[in-house]
Amino acid sequence: MNRSDRTSSFAQMARWLSVLAIGLLLASPGWAQDIGPFVGDYVGSADVVDADGSSTPRDMSVSIAETGEGFVVKWKTTTYKADGRVKEQSFSVEFRPSDRNNIYSAAMKRNVFGHEVPLDPMKGEPFVWGRIEGETLTVFSLFIDEDGGYELQQYDRTLAEGGLNLSFSRFRDGQKSRSVETFLKKQ
Structure with missing residues (x-):
């Protein structure tokens, strides 16, 4: 040659x-960062601290799974009220990669063409998005109330040995109104 x-x-x-x-x-x-390390089922409990310093015990679980086009995060909370009442809430949000690096859009309802789309915060529905930054998966939920004020919830789930460290904060019109930090053990 x-x-x-x-x-x-x-x-x-x-x-x-x-x-x-x-x-x-x-x-x-x-350009999506891999959801793989976060996939699994996690459980834990914590005392949720309100802005006035009071706290309420709460059990928490989260399940993170890959889907064909992205991933789904399902979480459940059980709150134990001082008067003996028990309140359970469950949420599920499917995420798809966006055009932006490591940022995911939520697909929470179907439009007239059958495509999943985010909810509309101007109609009182939450606008939800997620991101993966290093070892932390963050889910944000933005609500706009009837008076035009807002509530922003932020769930940081950071990989830790044996599970996830959860840090949750709720802000109303820029003021922190609730927070919790706990460890969720991988099942």
Whole structure:
């Protein structure tokens, strides 16, 4: 093989590798960071602290699973009131990669074409999105009330040995009104 043939072969290989790299980038789901390390079922409990310093015991669980186009986060809380009442709430949000690096849009209802779309905060529905930053999966929920004020909830779930560290904060019109920090053990 002479020098000209080697140069031509090298150029062809470089072009082939470039095409392969571009194809892999186009085939991947955006620039999304992997949800894999977060996948699992987790449980724990904590005292939720309100702005006035009072606290309420609460059991919590979260399940994170991959889907065909993204991932789903399901969580449940059981609150034990001082008067003996027990309140349970469950939530489920499916996320899809957005056009932005490591930011995920929530697909919470279907439009007239059958596509899943976020809810509308101007109609009192929450606007939800997520992001993965390093070892932390964050879910944000924004609510706009009837007077135009807002509530922002932030759930940070950070990978830890044996589970997740959960940090939750609720802000109303910029003021922190509730928070909780606890460890959720992987099942």
